[in-house]
Amino acid sequence: MSEQRADAGGEPAQPAGTVESAASDEQAPRDAKSESSVIAQRLRYLFENKRKPDGKRYSYREVLAAIDAQGGPSMSVGYLSQLVTGVRTNPMMDAVQALAKFFDVPLSYFDAHENTAETNEQLKLVAALRHAGVQDVAMRTVGLPPESIDLVLSMIDRVRQVEGLPPAEQLPEDPE
Structure with missing residues (x-):
């Protein structure tokens, strides 16, 4: 052993x-x-x-x-x-x-x-x-109203487009 x-x-x-x-x-x-x-x-x-x-x-x-x-x-x-x-x-x-x-x-x-x-x-x-930095981005959205979170997501989508990356997959809505 x-x-x-x-x-x-x-x-x-x-x-x-x-x-x-x-x-x-x-x-x-x-x-x-x-x-x-x-x-x-x-x-x-x-x-x-x-x-x-x-x-x-x-x-x-x-x-x-x-x-x-x-x-x-x-x-x-x-x-x-x-x-x-x-x-x-x-x-x-x-x-x-x-x-x-x-x-x-x-x-x-x-x-x-x-x-x-x-x-x-x-x-x-x-x-x-954590390694991908996703946790940091998510933690920074805590407390933001839904409209602001939508704005952040739009910015991320735009940056992905500028970087030549494919669109991020849409996650299904939480059924609750």
């Missing part, structure tokens, strides 16, 4: 193998050790794919500081490192709950029998939108 360690600054080391394969679900029954392995795999996936606004990975210290600021359980960098590497085989439930809250995933994400494909796809989409 590959191992991932934290460096002295609490930065998660890059895990061996692909993050994609680490987050895949298997249908075979799991014992306590493999339950821990699932938690470790999914934590590694989250550390790799849930990034800070600047695109950098969260360090263990940053995650623990945010959990502490939210009144979550006290954990050490070593403890979190053991969870991420799968060394820790019996994680505290409140620690798993706090990590789920920090990474904004349902607690069931860490359940060995839960299919995480949909959550992982959502994480990839958010990362892609």
